[in-house]
Every structure is written in structure tokens, then in C-alpha cells.
Amino acid sequence: MLRIHFTADDLGRVRLAAGADPLWETRLSARLVNDPVGSRAELGRWRAAVVRDLPRQALPYLHLTPPRGYCPDFLVPEAGSDDLASGVDAVLGTPTGRMAAELARLDVGRPMSGWVHHLAGGKRPALNGLRATITAYHRHAVAPVWERVRSAVETDRAARAHTLVTAGAQDALAALHPAATWSGRTLRVDDGRPDRDIHLAGRGLRLVPSYFCGQVPVTFADPALEPTLVLPVAHAPYGDDRDGRATGSLSLLLGRTRAAALRALVTPVTTGALARRTATSPASASQHAAVLRQAGLVVSRRDGRYVVHTLTSLGARLLAATDRGEVVTRRQPVPKPVPKPVPEPAADESVAASCAEGVPG
Structure with missing residues (x-):
């Protein structure tokens, strides 16, 4: 359970991201690619298309974004990003000490790969490799559906903005998500993780609607970073008509x-x-x-x-x-149910497992 504690000042500082964030979408989509079981059903066909011809250069990024557990915060700029290039620049500008500390929490059950070890040390070839692997993954998995992502996020954002302006922050927080409840001045998010608290203390809260967010809202692991809550948006299954x-x-x-x-x-x-x-x-x-x-x-x-x-x-x-296909007119036949995606073969259970060591080229 995530508990976010507001002061009176924080209620006046609830704000929405300007639009779809390319680095959040990239990171969250990678976690879905790594998780054939837990992926949202309506994204099954998108995932199958991504996995089918995933370029080798994108694999190291998947190694940094496991399907569950800790994922390094530095992979998304805490202030958000409007475009991929500036977002990646911000990621590469992460202080070496912070990058090393966050990478040390990744895959603690086994030794770090050689490339991740060099990345933790701030080595320039490894940083160049990080830029290359983020870009390769985004170009293959996210860029082809970016207009769909942007449209779904903008529709969701418009509805939330209207509630925020006309009804106020408390009503907007109360209607945030089925897994979230607003009581007193505390927002509780039942995300299935251990209990943790974020005290906003006047910093406010930034809401980021996301196409590739999973079933429940997510946030940074480090409560000292800019308070951010990423929210799943509703959308039709990928690849249908x-x-x-x-x-x-x-x-x-x-x-x-x-x-x-x-x-x-x-x-x-x-x-x-x-x-x-x-x-x-x-x-x-x-x-x-x-x-x-x-x-x-x-x-x-x-x-x-x-x-x-x-x-x-x-x-x-x-x-x-x-x-979502829920508006039907008399002149239009009722859409047929979309078949569930065929499960991926067992050999694909961990795409990241195929990540080769060495700096991605």
C-alpha cells in the first residue's frame, strides 16, 4: 500500500503532465515486454509484435527494466520530459553516485553484467551504450504507436484537467483510479507492494497519465524525488480495427x-x-x-x-x-468480441535473460 500525505498547500499544487512522457512510456512498456504473464490483455498483440523481431541493441535496456521488483529511478527524469532526445540527455546526466547506488539495487540476486558494472562507474562508452539501447528500444517498440499513445493520454488528461479545474483537487484525487482512495488528506493506492509513505510537505503532486502503465498507478521508488504518480489510461486493444x-x-x-x-x-x-x-x-x-x-x-x-x-x-x-467500441449506432453492427492474445511460448518468459554482456553497439 502506497500512502501519499497532503498538506493544505499540496492540494493547491496538484498538477498534470503536459502530455505523454516518452521516457515513462518507454520504461513502462519495457516492463510489459519483459512480462508475458502480467501484461495488460489489450496490449498482448502489441507485445507479440515487439518481441517477434526485437533488435539486439534494445536488449540491454530490457535488462535494466525487469517486470517486477526494483527498477532504477534514473531511467526517467524526475521533472518529466517532452521529447526522447532531451529526456535521454537528462538520464545520462544522472550523477555517477546516484546511478551506481540505484544499479546496485537491481538484480541483487546475481552479479551485475559487465556493461552494467561499467555503467555504474560512469564510463563514457557505457553511457553512450545506454543512449543507444534506450533509443533502439523506443524506436522499435514505442515510436510506431506513438500517435495512439499520445491520443489516449490526451483524452485522459483532458477529463482529469476538467475535474481538477471545475471540482477541485480533492474531487480529482477521489476519482483518480479504482485502486486509489482519498480520505482526509491521504491518498492510498493499493498497488500490492509493501507499505510505504510519501509526505509531500508542500512539494505538491504531479500526475502523469500513461498508455503503458500496468493495472495500478506507479511512482518513483525514492520518496525524495519529485512526487509523481503515473496513472493507467483506458484504451482499445492494439491492432484491432x-x-x-x-x-x-x-x-x-x-x-x-x-x-x-x-x-x-x-x-x-x-x-x-x-x-x-x-x-x-x-x-x-x-x-x-x-x-x-x-x-x-x-x-x-x-x-x-x-x-x-x-x-x-x-x-x-x-x-x-x-x-473502446462502446458507442454503437443503429446503422453500425455491434463489434465482435476481440479474441484474447495467444500466450507467448514458455521460451519467451524472460526476454531480458537473452541480454548479452558488453556495451551495446
Whole structure:
């Protein structure tokens, strides 16, 4: 059980990450690749595609991200990252002492590989190898589905942002996740791990919605790092055809342009930006926003000379339900159940076990 203790100041410092974090997504997806049993069922086909032709250069990264137990905190910058390159630069800038201490906690049941030993010593070739293996893994496993990742995270983030702004931090924390409960000024997360406490003490809490997060929220192992809680987002199974059905279903419900407008609002935009995203005139975009607003799917506010439109929680839930195939119209057949992924063969139980020693090249 994770317990996060808030002060009155911390409630005013609950904030959301700006968008999908490439380093969190990379690290969490690697843990799923390493875990054929515990992976989220809807990601089974994604995992099978990743494992099938995993490049050798990506294997050392999987050695650093075991499916369970300790995973080094330094693999994700504590302040977050907006793009892979700057995030990897921050990872490589980790002080040698901290890197060595965290790597010493990894795989304590067996000696460190030669490459990990050199990495703990801050050797430049090993650091270059770390950059190469993170980049190779991300390019193979995460980059091909990045638009799907970004869209799912933005939809989730829009709903949470609306709750945070309109209902306040306490209501947003109370509705955070089924495994989380809010009582008094303590957020309890039943994550199946030993009891531990994080006292925010005025530092606030950063919430990071994540596509590849497992079944329950996760955080850094070191409570001294910037308080961060990574939250699983809902999404349709990878590789099925729901994206096309979702677009068609939403179009039948709202009309093609209005459905496009609703999807364009997963991040707040001005009327002009909405017009550009939907290839319509500003007058038409304003009219579509007005109809969506009257339906309770959008809120609009004036910011100086501009009007900014944002999804409501109802609008975000409609998008999420559509993406999961739960919005069905009379003109559209009910989607057939998606078969469960075929279990991976026993030989694949630990991809990381095949990691060869030596600096990845």
C-alpha cells in the first residue's frame, strides 16, 4: 500500500503532465515486454509484435527494466520530459553516485553484467551504450504507436484537467483510479507492494497519465524525488480495427465535421485553431463548438481576444467510450468480441535473460 500525505498547500499544487512522457512510456512498456504473464490483455498483440523481431541493441535496456521488483529511478527524469532526445540527455546526466547506488539495487540476486558494472562507474562508452539501447528500444517498440499513445493520454488528461479545474483537487484525487482512495488528506493506492509513505510537505503532486502503465498507478521508488504518480489510461486493444469503427460511430452520432471537432479538442484550442484542425472557416468552427457546448461536451471561456474551447468530462468519456467500441449506432453492427492474445511460448518468459554482456553497439 502506497500512502501519499497532503498538506493544505499540496492540494493547491496538484498538477498534470503536459502530455505523454516518452521516457515513462518507454520504461513502462519495457516492463510489459519483459512480462508475458502480467501484461495488460489489450496490449498482448502489441507485445507479440515487439518481441517477434526485437533488435539486439534494445536488449540491454530490457535488462535494466525487469517486470517486477526494483527498477532504477534514473531511467526517467524526475521533472518529466517532452521529447526522447532531451529526456535521454537528462538520464545520462544522472550523477555517477546516484546511478551506481540505484544499479546496485537491481538484480541483487546475481552479479551485475559487465556493461552494467561499467555503467555504474560512469564510463563514457557505457553511457553512450545506454543512449543507444534506450533509443533502439523506443524506436522499435514505442515510436510506431506513438500517435495512439499520445491520443489516449490526451483524452485522459483532458477529463482529469476538467475535474481538477471545475471540482477541485480533492474531487480529482477521489476519482483518480479504482485502486486509489482519498480520505482526509491521504491518498492510498493499493498497488500490492509493501507499505510505504510519501509526505509531500508542500512539494505538491504531479500526475502523469500513461498508455503503458500496468493495472495500478506507479511512482518513483525514492520518496525524495519529485512526487509523481503515473496513472493507467483506458484504451482499445492494439491492432484491432476499432479506430476506424470509432471514427465512423462518432460521425454517425455527431456528423463527420462535428466528430472531427470533438476529437480536435482533446487539448484546449482557440476557435481559429479549431478551424485549422477541422479544415473549416472560423465561423463554422464556432458554430460546431456551440452545438457541442449545448450538448455538454465542451466548455468555452474567453481569454483576452480569444475564445478557448475545452472538452468536458462528459466529452472525454464519450471519446474514450467510442475508442473502446462502446458507442454503437443503429446503422453500425455491434463489434465482435476481440479474441484474447495467444500466450507467448514458455521460451519467451524472460526476454531480458537473452541480454548479452558488453556495451551495446
